[in-house]
Amino acid sequence: MSCINGKTYLDRINRLHNNVWINGAKITGNLSEHPAFKGVMKSQAMLYDMQHEKAFQDILTFKSPSTGDNVGTSYLEPKTKEDLAKRRKSFQVWAHQNVGMMGRSPDYMNTVVMTFAACAKLFGDKQYTENMRNFYTHCRENDLSLTHTFIQPQVNRSALYFENASDAIAARVIEENKDGLVIHGARLLATQGGMTDELLVFPTGAFHFDAAYAYAFSIPSNTPGLKFVCRESFDNGKSHYDHPLSSRFEEVDSVVLFDQVTVPWDRVFLNGSTDIASRLYTDSSFMPLQVHQVTSRNIIKTEFILGILQSLVDAIKVGEYQHIQEKITEVIVTLETLKALLTASEVHASIDQWGTMVPDRKPLMAAMNLFPRTYPRFIEIMQLIGASGLVSIPTEMDFQSEIGDELRHYLQSADRDGYEKVKLFRLAWDLSMSSFAGRQILYERFFFGDPVRFATGLYRDYDRSEYVKWVEEFLNRQK
Ligand SMILES: Cc1cc2nc3c(=O)[nH]c(=O)nc-3n(C[C@H](O)[C@H](O)[C@H](O)COP(=O)(O)OP(=O)(O)OC[C@H]3O[C@@H](n4cnc5c(N)ncnc54)[C@H](O)[C@@H]3O)c2cc1C
Structure with missing residues (x-):
């Protein structure tokens, strides 16, 4: 499949019916029509549309190595300096469109996925390595949008604090079964949480003694048990004249709650290795x-x-x-x-x-x-x-x-x-x-x-x- 346009993005997210909470209520109906998401999702859709505009196509897309179709440049694994230049131009074309205000335009997360797929052997286990690579191909070929949570709740940042496993707050693995990992607890902080196809979860980068926190995976945003709890929106539904930036680029931030969420084994990239978890950001690029x-x-x-x-x-x-x-x-x-x-x-x-x-x-x-x-x-x-x-x-x-x-x-x-x-x-x-x-x-x-x-x-x-x-x-x- 080739890169998507804005309509496909909006339809796909609306169809997911993600479990998104804001102002004390769960959002029902189309997310792209909700006042908190309408403006920013339209802006995101415009970025996807640009991939099909003749003036930008050469910069924003490249030929998929699997199908030969046009896919998004931010998924391009750079092999030459020319590739890097192409990536930079594509980032800047999109940033120009949103005047640099959308920190989580899709190229941000696409780059994360591309980077970790390129160094997938770092995940150690043969199956996890393959999962990471397959996931990258899946994202690239379907032009998936992603949000992410890389940190734990801000409860107690003292160096001497260790969470009590029986009263866990930070999301941890509570079970492994034939279907996958079961995750329970909370994670921070998913900007654009709920308005993307997938949620990518990686360890914090700090060393953890407890293997239950050493996990990495991605799941569809509508996975059962997953909840995005948003802060109040700063898009007050005003006109572009009144609020020129917040009416367009207000990327809602959310806390992510996992209520015994099952992560299927083919979506697990890391499980249980505190050593690899602590090296993910230093030994990769x-x-x-x-x-x-x-x-x-x-x-x-x-x-x-x-x-x-x-x-x-x-x-x-x-x-x-x-x-x-x-x-x-x-x-x-x-x-x-x-x-x-x-x-x-x-x-x-x-x-x-x-x-x-x-x-x-x-x-x-x-x-x-x-x-x-x-x-x-x-x-x-x-x-x-x-x-x-x-x-x-x-x-x-x-x-x-x-x-x-x-x-x-x-x-x-x-x-x-x-x-x-x-x-x-x-x-x-x-x-x-x-x-x-x-x-x-x-x-x-x-x-x-x-x-x-x-x-x-x-x-x-x-x-x-x-x-x-x-x-x-x-x-x-x-x-
Ligand atoms: C608007 C916004 C959007 C974000 N979007 C995302 C996102 O999409 N996905 C995501 O995963 N994350 C996101 N983040 C989270 C971001 O990665 C964290 O804010 C950042 O890593 C800092 O962590 P913290 O907020 O928990 O601060 P803390 O770690 O709690 O720090 C609070 C204060 O304590 C100090 N402190 C704490 N621990 C130490 C220490 N060990 N040594 C020295 N000083 C210390 C800090 O310097 C700081 O002054 C977002 C954050 C913001 C503000």
Whole structure:
């Protein structure tokens, strides 16, 4: 089967009737028509539609090695630097469509599946290795969408805390039987939970002494016993004028509950090996391949933010002030740094032990340490430049009312009338002040893990021995 279009995506998810809870009730009826999901599912569907547009087909698809049909580029296992470039272009074409706001556009998870299939031998057991590879082929050929839960509930993060097995909170294997593994408990945090075909569950990456937490699998989102419990939605059903971003790109986050869920054996990739569980992220090329996708998107997001900031500056004519120029320059510097790091990662790409062409890890780790710190600053800059303009924002209905003409006049900026000025400033508001904005900041800080432990990882892995040796040599110079 070839890559899907938006309609197939929407129909398929609606048919699953996933067990999704929001605001104290289970969603019945079509998920794509529910107020919390309508906007974002439409945006997701548009991405799938693009795979069939002539202008994007060469970038967004490649020929399936099994059937010769067009399948999604994010499933392409890179073997050459050209493959990496093709992957980057496809990420950026999609990110452009959602102005970098959908952190979990399908290419994110497709990359995870591709990466672990490429190093499937890492899963040890012959059957699990085969399961991982078969699952990848199944996803690629059917263009499946996925969500994931890679962490355990935030109950007690003390290093000395061990959960009591008889009163388990974090999902664990409670039984193995002829049908598969039985999982019971909770996992965090499935962004897009409920609006995808599949749920991928992997171990946290931290070492666990208890083998009951050392599992990896994927199951259809409508598997019996599986529940997605969503936070309240930040899409308030307002127009694109009023909430330009939250009405389109609000990716709901959910807690996932497993009530004695059976995972069939052919969907199990790992079971019981704490050793393999702790090596999954270090011995695979998960980090560089994933951060390659993430940084490609972050570049597009930064470009969009830069565009908004400059539009604000031009609208109220504050570009002559040095501190404004300095603030805009801060964003430019980050943008150029991200681009340089991404290019460097591709130029210095090499084949890993699994035979995959992998972008250089070091510049990507630098990019991944940089962005979670600079993104909140971008938003601060937006508030500092937008000032009262970010709250002088009547709604579309106000403009359509009898006071509309007054608003057009009194709310004008140096370059546009009140309606157009408020339209621009509402966009800046939705990115810097709304609930959607707050969630985006938290997302960029944490979505790929704890930034503190991420920095620790770079500290640990970055080889400085040569420089230390050099300093010693200098200290011992006789001349
Ligand atoms: C908006 C959003 C969307 C997300 N989407 C997904 C998703 O789709 N799928 C998914 O699997 N996950 C997702 N995540 C979860 C994300 O991976 C985690 O937030 C991240 O790994 C941090 O874990 P935590 O939130 O449990 O924070 P915690 O680990 O509880 O950390 C809380 C605080 O304690 C500190 N801390 C805790 N333990 C240690 C330690 N050992 N050493 C030093 N400091 C420590 C941290 O630095 C931090 O300041 C998402 C998160 C957010 C915010």
